[in-house]
Amino acid sequence: MSANRKFTSAALYHLLVGGLALLVLYPVFWMISSSLKPNSEIFAQAYSLIPSRIEWSNYASGWKGFGNMTFATFFTNSLILVTLSTIGAVCSSALVAYALARIPFIGRGFWFGCVLMTMMLPTDVTTVPQYIMYTSLGWVSTFKPIIVPNYFGFPFFIFLIMQFIRTIPHELDEAAKIDGCSRFGIFFKVVLPLINPALMTSAIFSFYWRWDDFITPLLYLNKPEMYPVSLALKMFLDADSVNNWGGLFAMSTLSLVPILIVFFTFQKYIVEGISTTGLKG
Known part of the structure; x- marks a missing residue:
C-alpha cells in the first residue's frame, strides 16, 4: 500500500510538472511552428502547432533582412555588443567585489550600501540623465553607451561575486601573503580560480540580458546597420x-x-x- 501511494504521488507530481512545463513552453513551440507556416496561415490557425505545409522559405526570406543588410549583420552586431559588454561587466565586477569583500578601507560599508542602492533604483530614473550625458559626450549612434558602462561594474554581479568570495577562508589569503603575493597576486592566483562558478553565472546572465536588450539600443543606435537582432526583428513590422x-x-x-x-x-x-552565493564560510 505504501509503495502504491509513493508511485501515485510520483506519477501525479510528474504529470503536474510536465503540464506546467508544456504550458510555459507552449509560446516557444508556437513560435517555432509559426516560423514554418505559410504567412496567411499563421493567425488563421493560431492554436494549431502543425503547419499544413512546411515553409522553409520563411528562413530564407527572413535572413535576407532589409535593403542591403542581411541578418548576418545584425547577429554580428549582437555578438560584438554581448561579448564586449560581458567581458567588461564580469571583469570589473570581480575586481570591485574583491575590494569590498577582502580589502579593509575607510567607507567600505558606505560604498557597499551604494552598490545595493543602485540595484534598487528603477532603470527609468536614470534613463534621461544618462542620455543627456552620452549626448554631451558625442556617444549617441555608437556602441559606446551600451558597452563602456559595463566596465565600471554591474551591481548585481558585484553582490553575487562578493558573497561568493566571502565563502573563501581568509587563511588562504594569509598563506599567499606570506609567500609574497600582493593584493593583485592574491586576487589572480588564489581568489579568481575559486570563484569560477560565480564568474560563469555572471557571464551567462550578462549574455542573456544584453542579447535580449531592446530599449538601450533603441535609444542610442540610430543607424540600421548598427542594429542588434532585438531591434532588427522590430523592422519586420512595417x-x-x-x-x-x-x-x-x-x-x-x-x-x-x-x-x-x-x-x-x-x-x-x-x-x-x-546555490552557494548565500553561504558564508
Whole structure:
C-alpha cells in the first residue's frame, strides 16, 4: 500500500510538472511552428502547432533582412555588443567585489550600501540623465553607451561575486601573503580560480540580458546597420506594407539558438553559482 501511494504521488507530481512545463513552453513551440507556416496561415490557425505545409522559405526570406543588410549583420552586431559588454561587466565586477569583500578601507560599508542602492533604483530614473550625458559626450549612434558602462561594474554581479568570495577562508589569503603575493597576486592566483562558478553565472546572465536588450539600443543606435537582432526583428513590422510574419518568427527562432547553446552548455555553473552565493564560510 505504501509503495502504491509513493508511485501515485510520483506519477501525479510528474504529470503536474510536465503540464506546467508544456504550458510555459507552449509560446516557444508556437513560435517555432509559426516560423514554418505559410504567412496567411499563421493567425488563421493560431492554436494549431502543425503547419499544413512546411515553409522553409520563411528562413530564407527572413535572413535576407532589409535593403542591403542581411541578418548576418545584425547577429554580428549582437555578438560584438554581448561579448564586449560581458567581458567588461564580469571583469570589473570581480575586481570591485574583491575590494569590498577582502580589502579593509575607510567607507567600505558606505560604498557597499551604494552598490545595493543602485540595484534598487528603477532603470527609468536614470534613463534621461544618462542620455543627456552620452549626448554631451558625442556617444549617441555608437556602441559606446551600451558597452563602456559595463566596465565600471554591474551591481548585481558585484553582490553575487562578493558573497561568493566571502565563502573563501581568509587563511588562504594569509598563506599567499606570506609567500609574497600582493593584493593583485592574491586576487589572480588564489581568489579568481575559486570563484569560477560565480564568474560563469555572471557571464551567462550578462549574455542573456544584453542579447535580449531592446530599449538601450533603441535609444542610442540610430543607424540600421548598427542594429542588434532585438531591434532588427522590430523592422519586420512595417505599418506601411504587408508584414512578413513568417520571416519574423523564423528569425526570432534563430535568435534563441545562441541563448539555448549557452544555457545547456553552462547550466551547471548557474546552479552552482546561485546555490552557494548565500553561504558564508
